[in-house]
Amino acid sequence: MKLRSIELVLPHAQQAASFLTDIWGAALAETQKNTYYLRGSGSFPYLVALEQGDKSYVRSVTFVCSEDELAPIKENITAKGLAACPVTSTDLGGGEGILVELSEGQILRFLVGTEEVEPIEGKDLPVKLTHVVFNAEDAEVTGNLVEEVLNFKVSDRTKGMVFVRCNESHHSTAFARAGFCSLNHIAFEMEDLDAVMRGIGRLRDHSMVPAWGPGRHGPGDNVYAYFIAPFGAVVEFSTAVNKVPDDYQVGAPEDWTWPENRIDQWGMSDKDFDGLREAEEQFTFYRDWEAQPLS
Structure with missing residues (x-):
């Protein structure tokens, strides 16, 4: 999948x-x-x-x-x-x-x-989506649900998120412990670290600075840079997310802690908590279809 x-x-x-x-x-x-x-x-x-x-x-x-x-x-x-x-x-x-x-x-x-x-060719094109993250009222309940129903697997739990995978990539989605349901962010997989950094530079050319990043996450080990798009959503440049085996040991929040004043492995960038929070509330979900039997 x-x-x-x-x-x-x-x-x-x-x-x-x-x-x-x-x-x-x-x-x-x-x-x-x-x-x-x-x-x-x-x-x-x-x-x-x-x-x-x-x-x-x-x-x-x-x-x-x-x-x-x-x-x-x-x-x-x-x-x-x-x-x-x-x-x-x-x-x-x-x-x-x-x-x-x-x-x-x-x-x-x-x-x-x-x-x-x-x-198609293009060293600065995203290759694919690496993950789409949701805000959740109860991330634990939703993480358990997708394991039970969709046959996804929880990869790691942190104080902020439950990371979930549908294949060998560490996470194809995650559920943030937000207390409400909406789109958290969309992550685009770039070819490599240089493509991420060129992307940051390209947005700086248009007077846009990262809301968080560049940095390297703990769970997934991927490099990231988050921006708040003009249309309201949070979008992320990402690369090199870990591949994990079927028997990957699920991490707990105490396994993912950082020194004081750090929130990622590198500790080189600030995070616009308020701006990101506001943007993460912009896209909710709307069902425009009626439930029907699947048989």
């Missing part, structure tokens, strides 16, 4: 697409009516869909998988009584599968039979 894309609805979608292509570094894949599809250098047809709408919300976060992976998920969802429905994707790449709403409202989409595209 792989994390593929996030689908957002928001006012001023064209301006958001312009920022992500002209400044952030993604490429325009296609425009369909009122939706802009942005891709990276990898084989996914798009990473972010931006649909024009009256308010900002997350339509879905999309994972691509096999029939063998999807079948037990459907059974688990039905047994748990979560709201879900069958879906045929009209987004780039097509595919069929399901939409499911987690107990706090986060909406995930699982697709099989999707199409991929030829990779």
Whole structure:
């Protein structure tokens, strides 16, 4: 299973697409009516869909998988009584599968039979999404739920987050202990450390400075730089997240502590806690579909 894309609805979608292509570094894949599809250098047809709408919300976060992976998920969802429905994707790449709403409202989409595209050159293009993180009212409960129902695995727990994986990458998502449900941030996987640093420089050329970073996280060991995008969401340059084995020992909060006044391995940058918190509240989830049986 792989994390593929996030689908957002928001006012001023064209301006958001312009920022992500002209400044952030993604490429325009296609425009369909009122939706802009942005891709990276990898084989996914798009990473972010931006649909024009009256308010900002997350339509879905999309994972691509096999029939063998999807079948037990459907059974688990039905047994748990979560709201879900069958879906045929009209987004780039097509595919069929399901939409499911987690107990706090986060909406995930699982697709099989999707199409991929030829990779493209571009050393400053993101390769893919490395993770999409959610805020949660109760991160422990939600982390346990995705283990039980979606067959994801918790990789680590810290004072701030529960990190979850769907493949060998340390985390494809995480649930922040925020006390509310919304989108926390979108992380773009860059080719290497230099691509992350060039990205920081590119945004500085447009008078934008990191809200946090550059730095190196503990869980996942990935390099990061977070920015608050003009359209309201938190976006991250990231690279080199750890690959972990099936028997990876789940870390506890006491395993991830730092010296005083540090919040990452390097300790070289400040964090705009208030600005990030405000931005993390901007995109909630909205279900525009009716629950239906998955059989």
